[in-house]
Amino acid sequence: MRLLGVELTRLRSRLAIVLLLSIGLASTxxxxxxxxxxxxxxxxxxxxxxxxxxxxxRQDWEETGDEQVASCEEAEAAESEAAGEELDFGCDxxxxxxxxxxxxPPPFDEFVGAALSSGQMxxxxxxxxxxxxxxxxEFASGSIGTWLTFEPRxxxxxxxxxGATALAGLLFGLVWTALFMAANAAGYALAGSEVTIxxxxxxxxxxxxxxxxxxxxxxxxLAFVVRHTAAALGIxxxxxxxxDMILLGAVVPGGQRWTLVNNITAWITGRPVSYYEDSCxxxxxxxxxxxxxxxxxxxxxxxxxxxxxxxxxxVALLTFRHRDV
Amino acid sequence: xxxxxxAIVTKDLRKxxxxxxxxDGLDLRVPAHGVHGFLGPNGSGKTTTIRMLLGLVRxxxxxxRIFGTSVPRALPEVINRVGAIVESPKFFPTFTxxxxxxxxxxxxxxxxxxxxxxxxxxxLRDRANEPYRGYxxxxxxxxxxxxxxxxxxxLLIFDEPTNGLDPAGIHEIRGTMRRLADEGHAVxxxxxxxxxxxxxxDTVSIIGRGRLLASGSVAEVVGDRSGAVRVGIADxxxxxxxxxxxxxxxxxxxxALVVEGERDPARVTYLLAQQxxxxxxxxxxxxxxxxxxLELTSGHELGAPxxxxxxxxxxx
Numbered sequence: 001m002r003l004l005g006v007e008l009t010r011l012r013s014r015l016a017i018v019l020l021l022s023i024g025l026a027s028t029x030x031x032x033x034x035x036x037x038x039x040x041x042x043x044x045x046x047x048x049x050x051x052x053x054x055x056x057x058r059q060d061w062e063e064t065g066d067e068q069v070a071s072c073e074e075a076e077a078a079e080s081e082a083a084g085e086e087l088d089f090g091c092d093x094x095x096x097x098x099x100x101x102x103x104x105p106p107p108f109d110e111f112v113g114a115a116l117s118s119g120q121m122x123x124x125x126x127x128x129x130x131x132x133x134x135x136x137x138e139f140a141s142g143s144i145g146t147w148l149t150f151e152p153r154x155x156x157x158x159x160x161x162x163g164a165t166a167l168a169g170l171l172f173g174l175v176w177t178a179l180f181m182a183a184n185a186a187g188y189a190l191a192g193s194e195v196t197i198x199x200x201x202x203x204x205x206x207x208x209x210x211x212x213x214x215x216x217x218x219x220x221x222l223a224f225v226v227r228h229t230a231a232a233l234g235i236x237x238x239x240x241x242x243x244d245m246i247l248l249g250a251v252v253p254g255g256q257r258w259t260l261v262n263n264i265t266a267w268i269t270g271r272p273v274s275y276y277e278d279s280c281x282x283x284x285x286x287x288x289x290x291x292x293x294x295x296x297x298x299x300x301x302x303x304x305x306x307x308x309x310x311x312x313x314x315v316a317l318l319t320f321r322h323r324d325v
Numbered sequence: 326x327x328x329x330x331x332a333i334v335t336k337d338l339r340k341x342x343x344x345x346x347x348x349d350g351l352d353l354r355v356p357a358h359g360v361h362g363f364l365g366p367n368g369s370g371k372t373t374t375i376r377m378l379l380g381l382v383r384x385x386x387x388x389x390r391i392f393g394t395s396v397p398r399a400l401p402e403v404i405n406r407v408g409a410i411v412e413s414p415k416f417f418p419t420f421t422x423x424x425x426x427x428x429x430x431x432x433x434x435x436x437x438x439x440x441x442x443x444x445x446x447x448x449l450r451d452r453a454n455e456p457y458r459g460y461x462x463x464x465x466x467x468x469x470x471x472x473x474x475x476x477x478x479x480l481l482i483f484d485e486p487t488n489g490l491d492p493a494g495i496h497e498i499r500g501t502m503r504r505l506a507d508e509g510h511a512v513x514x515x516x517x518x519x520x521x522x523x524x525x526x527d528t529v530s531i532i533g534r535g536r537l538l539a540s541g542s543v544a545e546v547v548g549d550r551s552g553a554v555r556v557g558i559a560d561x562x563x564x565x566x567x568x569x570x571x572x573x574x575x576x577x578x579x580x581a582l583v584v585e586g587e588r589d590p591a592r593v594t595y596l597l598a599q600q601x602x603x604x605x606x607x608x609x610x611x612x613x614x615x616x617x618x619l620e621l622t623s624g625h626e627l628g629a630p631x632x633x634x635x636x637x638x639x640x641x
Contacts, residue, residue, distance in 0.1 A: 006431045015419055142415030143425075145381055146472065149409045150432045152380045152400045324382040 003156055007164035014137070017130050021172055024126030028179040031115055035187025039105040047102070054101040061096055068094055105193045109200065112184050113269050116204065120211070120268050123176055127212040130172065131165045131219025132232040139227035145325050154321050158224070162313065165220040166213050173212025177205040204270060207302075211268055214309045221309075221316035253277070257296060258304065266301030273301070327393065332357045332480045332511040333378060338387030340373050340535075347373045349535035350387070355513050357392070357479075359527035360506045362543070363515040370535035371515040372412060375484050379409055391480065405433060408473025409482035413489075414465040418458035422449055422468050425457055430475050443471040447501075463494035470501060481505055483514045487521060499525045554584040554593050557606035567600045568593065583610070 011017055042050065061068075072091035080087045105111070138144040151157055181204075185195045222232040240260065248255030256262055256275040266273040272295035280289040333355035340348040348370040355361045365371050376382040378389055380397035389396045394403040416425040426440045444450040447467040452460075460468065466486060473481055483502065487495040503525050506512045516522045522529065523543045530540040539546045558564045561582050565575045573593075574585040584593055590607050597604060 002434065003432060006428050009431070010417070010428055013420060013424060138417075141418055142413075143417050145411055146415050146429070146469075147432070148381060149379050149404070149407070149411070150429050150476070152397070152404050322383075324376070 003151065003160035004163050007160045008167065011134055011164050011168055014134065016133055016137070017168075020126055020129050020133070021168075024122060024172065025176055025179055027122050028119075028176060028183045030183075031119060031180055032183035032187040032190075034115065035111065035184040036191050037187075038111060039188040039191035039193035041105070041192060042103060050101040050103075054096070054098055057096040057101070061094075065095060105188075105191070108185070108188050108193070108195045109198055111188070112181065112201065112204075113271060115184060116180070116208070116269055117265055119180055120208070120264060123173065123180075123208060123212055123268075124215045124264065126176075127169045127172060127215040128219040128236055129233065130168060131216035131221075132223045132236075133229050134165055134168075135161055135220045135223035136227060136229040136232055139223070140229070148325060155317070158317055158320050161224075162217055162220055162316075165216045169213035169216025170209050172216070173209030174205060176212065177208035180208075181205065200270060204268070207270060208268055210302075211264060211305065214305055218309045218312045221312040224316035224320045225312075257294065257300075260305070260308065262296045263301040263304040266296045266298050267305055268301075270298050272297050330357060330393075331355060331390075332361075332392060333513065334388075334390045335374070335378075336388040338374065338377065338389060339385045340370075340377060340382065341385055346535050348377070348384075351532065351535060352537050353530055353532075354540065355480075355511065355530070356528055357511050358506070358509065360502055360512040360514060360525050362519070362522035362526035362529035363513055363532070364517070364519055364522060364529055365515075365532040365538075366517050369517075369532050371517075371532065372484055373535075374532075375409070375411055375482055375513075375515060378482070379407070379411065381411065405476050406479045407482065408476050408478035408480070409484070410466070410469040410473060410486060411482075411484045413462075414469035414472075416457045416465075416468065416472075419456055421454050421456055422460070422471075423453040425468070426453075426472060426475065429472055433476060435475050439475050443474040446474060447471040462489045463491070463497065466490065466494065466498060478510065480511045480513065483512065485515055485517070487516070487518075495521065553610045554587045554590045555606075555608045555610050556582040556584060556593060556597075556604050558582065558597065558602060558604050560602065564597055564602050567597060567602060571596050581606075 069091050072089050072094060076087055076089040076091060079089075106114075138147070148154070148157065181201055185197070188195045219232065219236070222235055223229070226232050226235060244259045244261055248259045254277065256277070262273045262275060274293055274295050276291045276293055278289045279292045280287050282288075331354050333353060335351050335353040338348050338351040338353070339346065351370065351374060353363075353374065355363075363371055363374075373382060377384045378391065378396060380400045383397075391400075391403045392406060394400075396403065416422075417428075420428075423440060423444070426443065427437070430437065430440050441450070444453050447470055449464065449467055449471060452464065457465070457468065481502075483498075486498050486502070490498065499521075502512050502514055506527070514522060514526065519529075519531075526543050528540070528542050529546050531538045531546065555578065556564065557580070561577060561580060565577065565582055568575045568582070568584060573587055573596075576583050576585065587593060590609060594604055594607065
């Protein structure tokens with residue numbers, strides 16, 4: 001506990017880390033602006049224009065609706081016969097609906113979930129950089145050597161540094177997500193839209209905090225392995241581009257199930273993330289491919305993210321324990 | 326004497342980097358009192374040895390003991406008796422001296438008053454709230470010494486402590502080492518400049534290519550080996566050939582020659598005059614590590630048995 005306390009003090013005293021965390025927290029203000037823009041009700045001019053368009057569409061439907069339905073059904077029948085199976089062109093849903101012309105802001109809960117999908121990038125990036133710089137700077141300055149002449153037991157030293165990083169990540173995640181929610185709520189409220197606070201949002205804050213903790217620990221682990229801030233960040237970004245986006249995302253069949261982006265998004269939003277795979281079968285007439293929707297669940301997202309962080313942490317521990325300083 | 330009577334004992338210590346031996350069967354004994362100079366040219370394995378003793382680098386084989394405690398296995402048991410500055414002082418650059426010391430003090434459970442005490446002892450109190458990165462090299466060394474004193478150590482290890490220091494800084498560090506030894510600490514100071522260490526050291530060990538070449542008191546080790554003659558002459562290459570043929574160890578130093586281990590300038594001028602060569606200038610120079618080192622290795626296989634064993638120690 002003594003070492004953990006010292007590491008927390010060291011972390012708090014690092015100007016670079018304080019700056020990073022401050023910038024990360026300040027970034028939530030941007031989401032208030034985005035929420036305000038998205039929650040804006042239609043102006044009177046827009047309402048008048050929508051009313052005009054709705055009236056035109058309704059009149060057009062009254063005049064040509066039967067003809068459009070008949071044409072649709074004819075095409076549906078022809079294609080079904082050609083394909084050898086029954087197809088649905090949705091011919092009974094062609095009639096224009098009034099709500100199509102009068103836009104409404106999405107419910108707050110739904111909007112926040114979507115905003116968090118993009119906002120998590122900032123959360124993860126800041127948490128990663130905090131973890132990386134906290135450890136790598138000690139190797140860069142050489143102060144880790146001095147430290148080990150005071151406390152030569154490497155496992156306690158490792159645990160205290162990882163522990164301090166984890167606590168910092170957890171706290172940052174909690175505050176960042178709470179501010180993120182508050183910023184979005186403020187944006188919605190200022191725009192005059194309804195804000196509903198649900199239990200799911202509290203759960204989201206908790207999951208985001210856990211995610212920030214995990215990413216910060218992974219960053220610290222990477223820094224223990226490569227001992228350099230730029231190298232550690234390069235590896236993280238290289239993994240996201242080379243492995244996550246290209247290899248798993250586009251080359252390996254079924255690889256999207258294991259991408260960090262999909263798994264982290266599922267975890268933080270608490271909703272399944274959909275992706276599509278092409279499923280091809282060879283038939284008499286040739287190869288027939290179809291898009292199959294698959295999902296990554298929240299629980300899978302949590303398990304995959306945790307597993308990756310554990311792997312990085314174990315490699316970091318073994319490296320730090322055995323490598324010369 | 327048992328191993329516990331020495332501050333440091335190493336036996337057949339070895340460490341290689343990519344197949345190249347940095348430390349090659351080193352047997353080292355550092356007395357538990359006084360200043361011990363740990364000497365050798367750059368790359369001779371001094372820093373690697375110190376780093377192995379402190380658990381920063383793993384030895385390939387061999388045995389190390391600090392105050393009789395086997396290291397690195399039981400290093401945590403004895404680390405609070407050891408203060409060390411390895412190579413240059415290394416602290417967190419953006420933190421103040423006080424903050425750096427405070428973190429180290431907390432790590433070992435030292436009282437908060439210890440920080441103020443060592444700041445006073447090293448004369449840093451007035452500038453203790455300035456960031457470390459703004460310190461001069463001399464102040465950084467003082468801070469490093471302050472850090473080592475936080476533990477009230479019985480053994481202090483200084484690795485090349487005067488590197489980069491101006492004469493005043495070198496003088497100050499020498500004085501500090503001597504004072505600490507007089508206060509009862511054992512001080513191990515590594516250096517590649519014998520002349521610098523011999524002013525403060527009570528005993529020395531000289532190593533080359535990772536092996537012990539000599540060990541003992543300064544007087545014993547330097548003894549008759551001290552001295553060299555610097556010769557200014559028109560044709561230094563020809564003169565070097567003449568002196569070399571006569572069995573002297575000669576090296577070029579710019580346009581001059583340095584005759585290592587030779588204490589009699591008259592012999593040099595005589596040998597040259599016999600061949601019709603006359604010197605332009607002639608001066609005696611004090612022994613440096615280089616001259617002693619060259620003499621120790623000249624005509625001997627590297628790692629030959631040390632010439633002098635420390636009092637009470639073993640010949641090895």
